[in-house]
Amino acid sequence: MRKKIKLVSLFVYTGDDDNIRINTVYDLLSQRNDLELITTDFNHRSKIKHQINNSKRNLRLINVPEYKKNLSLKRFYSHGIFAYKLYKYLKSIKEKPDVIYCIVPTISSGYACALICKKFNIKLAIDVIDLWPESFIAILPFKKIFELITLPWKLLANKVYSYADYLYAESIEYAYIAQKFNIKTKVIPVYLGTDVEKYNDLISKSKISISKPENEIWICYGGGMGNSYDFDVILDAIKEINLMNRFQFKLIFIGGGLKQTHIQEFINKNELPSTITGFLPYQDFLKYLSFCDIALNSFNKNTKVVHSYKFNDYILAGLAIVNNLKGETADLINKYKLGLNFDYKNNLLKDKLVYLLENQSEIAEMKMNSIYVANNVLNTKIIYKEMLAQIES
16 A cells, blocks of 8 residues: 655755665655655755756755855754744645654754644654764864753754654664664664665766876765865875875865865865865766775764765775774774774874775775675665665555
8 A cells, every 4th residue: 555655854955866865765665655755945065046857756845044054053044944834834734644754853854743743643754864963062162061052952852753653763873872762663773875776877877087097096085075074184194195205196085065175275285196076966976986996984083973975975986995983884894894994093094095005905805895785785775674664564
C-alpha cells in the first residue's frame, strides 16, 4: 500500500543530483510512496533564491528571508520564519500524510513537525544529521558562556528527539546522544551513504577538461570553505613540504566560500603549487576529485562532526584520505586502510603527507580500498534498508 509522506529539510540545493541526505531518502522512498519535499526557496550554499525549473522531485518551496552569513541573527530569523510557515502549511492540508520525515537541524522545523504530528496523530520520523547548538558552540570563543545562552535551544532539540516515533542519526555517536531522550523507539544509525551508479553517471555528464601532469600527486580539499574546517593546518603543512623541494605535487581546493580569499592570499604569498577552483556543479566537482590522489578531511579541532558528506565524496572518488575527525571516521580509515589519521600533537598532517609522498604504492592501495568501501560498506542500498522498511511499515 502506497503511503503519503511529507519530507522536510531546510537544506535542499538546486541540483537534483547533489549527494545530500534528503535527495537519497526521497529517491529511495519515491519508488513505492507518494511524496512531497518541503523546503525553503533560499539556497543556503549559494546564498541566493533557488533557481529550480524542472526538478524530478515534487517540491514545495516556502518563502523565507535571505541571509549572507552562516553565523548571524538573520539566518536564525530565516529559520524561524520557515518553521512558522511550515507549521501553517502542514496544518492546512486536508488529507493528512501517514508519516512526516524531518531532517534536523533545524530544530525549529523539527519542533513544528512534532507539534503537527502530535495534534493529528501522524507518525513522526526525525533524522539527526548534526547536533545543534553543539556544532555552533564548538567553533565559537567563550564556549561556557554560549553553552548557557543556548541552553533553551539544546532543551528544545532534546524534546524533538523525544517526540519521534522513528528516530535516525547519521552516526553511532549521534544515535547514542539522541537515544538518551527517547524511550519509545530504538535509534537507528544510518550513515550518509554512497551511490556508485549515480557517481559514475554524473562523472560521464561532466564537460570540463582536466589535464594532470604525469607523475604529479594531486592533494585535494573538496567542499565549502567555511568556519568548520581547519585550513591553516593544511596550508602550513603544504608550505613546509614545498620548502623541502623533494616531491612533485599540487594542492587543489575544489570549492569556494568564506575562507577562499584568506587561502588564496596565503597561496600567493608563499608561492605554493596550489589552485582554487571556486564553486562547481556537482558533476564537475566529482570529476575533479576523480583526478586526485590524496584527500584532506580537516575539521576544526573542537568539532562535533564524526562523519561528513565530504568523506563520502572522497570515498566515491576512490581517494586515499588523510583525516582528523575522531571516532567513527577514524575507525573506518583504520579498519579498511583508507588512509591515515592525523592530530595536533603526535601525528602531524605534514608528517602523514610526507609519508604518503615517499610511499606512493600505499596511496594506490588505499585508493582501491576506498572503492571497496563505497561499493560494499557505505552503499545506500545496504545502509538505508532498515530505515526504509520502518517508514514504509
